[in-house]
Amino acid sequence: MYKFSLRRKGKIILDVGSILLGFLVAHLLKYDLTWSDELQKDHHGVYIMFFLLVYLLLNLQNKSWRYTSIVEISQIIFTNIMAGILMLGTFIQLGQSISVSMLVFTTLICTLFQLFNRYVLRVMRYVETMNKVKGDGELALVIGAGEAGESIAKESRKNPNFKYDILGFLDDNPKRHGVILHGYRVLGGRNNIPNILEKYRVKTVIIAIPSATGEVIKELRNYFVDTDIKIKVLPAMESLLDGRSTVNQLRDVKIEDLLGRKEVSINNENLDKLIEGKTVFVTGGAGSIGSELGRQIAKHNPKRLVAIDVNENDIYFLELELKRRYSNLNFVSEICNVRERDKVEWLFDKYRPELVFHAAAHKHVPLMEHNPEEAIKNNIMGTKNVADAAEKYESERFVLVSTDKAVNPTNIMGATKRACEIVIQEKAKNSKTKYMAVRFGNVLGSNGSVIPIFKKLIEEGKNLTLTHKDITRYFMTIPEAAQLVIEAGYLGRGGEVFILDMGEPIKIIDLAKNLIELADADVGIDIVGLRPGEKLYEELLYDVNAAIKTENRKIFISKLKEEAVDVENYLKVLKREVVDPDVDIIKGIMKEFVSTYAEPSHHFEEKKAPVREKLREAQVEEEIVAVKGKVALA
Helix, strand or coil, rough: CCCCCCCHHHHHHHCCCCCCCHHHHHHHHHHCCCCHHHHHHHHHHHHHHHHHHHHHCCCCHHHHCCCHHHHHHHHHHHHHHHHHHHHHHHHHCCCCCCCHHHHHHHHHHHHHHHHHHHHHHHHHHHHHHHHHHCCCCEEEECCCCHHHHHHHHHHHCCCCCCCCCEEECCCCHHHHHEEEEECECCCCCCCHHHHHHHCCCEEEEEEEECCCHHHHHHHHHCCCCCCCEEECCCCCCHHHHEEEEEECCECCCCCHHHHHCCCCCHHHHHHHHHCCCCCEEEEEECCCCHEEEEEEEEHCCEEEEEEECCCCHHHHHHHHHHHHHCCCCEEEEEEEECCHHHHHHHHHHHHHHCCECCCCCCCCHHHHCCHHHHHHHHHHHHHHHHHHHHHHCCCCCCEEEHHHHCCCCCCCHHHHHHHHHHHHHHHHCCCCCEEEEECCEEEEECCHHHHHHHHHHCCCCCCECCCCCCCCEEEHHHHHHHHHHHHHHCCCCCCCCECCCCCCCEEEHHHHHHHHHHHHCCCCCEECCCCCCCCCCCCCCCCCCCEECCCCCCCECCCCCCCCCCCHHHHHHHHHHHHCCCHHHHHHHHHHHHHCCCCCCCCCHHHHHHHHHHHHHHHHHHHHHHHHHHHCCC
């Protein structure tokens, strides 16, 4: 049986007392403040009975009075109206007379008394909090008087642990100038910053503009370059709506904030349709992209989310994080190397996923140049294993996470990723499973990417190393890359290679300078020369003349030439060669497999003959096996 705590009992007693007082006051007002025997005939007990029925059904006894919102106010009004309607219906059903006007008046008075109780508690809470605020925090100026700024002002009034004393707001919207938000005035626009810094000893500036572009943040930072003022920013608004304290979400300016990228628009309805109620596999689920895919998928109510990776530590921490953030999420971690075909098939047989996001891959260009056999085993063979299992166990969709390095590749890593695209495009021709690939460039902050490396060098007080002063790269944040990959998975009809609009390419030297400035570090930049297989710039081929538009303006479909490739034959030869690898032979086979693969400079011509001989040997062997099969059947 449900037990009511003393606090809950007190709430019910106060609300019932409000009803009794409401009936009394309503009748005294009706009879000119004199006692009347008519009070005994109105059966206030019937009203209380129906009130409590609706009250308990709506679980109002568990709602906090100190934080009463418009929702709780609406519920109280609804409860009293329903009690009045049920009481009226009962009297009519029993054939008893009742004054409708008096019932309406009484219901109104009862509701007002109940709301007054909650108002008193809110005032007490406010006074209590204000008494706790010492007023000795850091003097802070908030830039942005919109929804995010308002949430900061609100929390400063109710959170005794709020460590800032807000001076006021700045906002470029002239309609907001002079407006008071929770006791704090909007002091003008950003052009008023010099005057404010001259008059007040501001210690912290809070940028409360979640949609601010990199250019806006850069402009704002310029006002405080020669000061000791700390700059804090708020994350996106969706993060502010999850119930967490805004003060705990304030953070320092990151390099991602300075990129100047426009906000990516995602159709959440599409993502809901794709994911809700489905079992979803994410291979490479502990990596930078795979783990973010998991975070984004978890928001859309999958039936089950299975993250697959060989990295036990990172996948363990991902599991802890997701189960903490999404208590109702059915999340499963599986340790598996995608090279292991039997284990991959066993997992598909066990869970029968409808959706597969394949993010497992080796990605570091210099390492793969020295270890091409590992790139082939993990990237190509691993993709083939997962793609075959998706078809065998009738997955609805298979999305390959590819890379811009697959475009006219100049290194073995890019060539293997293009080979992965060819593998799934071949499977898409004759399969019920819809196969597709998504290409994008570098993601900010991913494991082993340029920014973590630069940050590590800054921490060590060493100069940043740059391969070329003019080198450029496309960059995207990890969350937006993951969101676009998922939406591309919804848009795909089978066989497409999607390309994400990465915006404008960024010069790495500018990135390095921004990081040094953010860290206020006394380090320089050393130019060390291009590495083997490295491009000065990268291609995405998403020019409108070379790609097909989709309903999302950030997602395009690449127009690729059909390549007549004997995929199975190449895979058979590669599988042999990785056992006792010869780097030149492997790269030669890959150049035959991927026609667009061309190293910047390489002595491949002398290797063409042995490469083609190995391919021919595989074809002859396959023909012999086919003939033997026909003879056996005869």
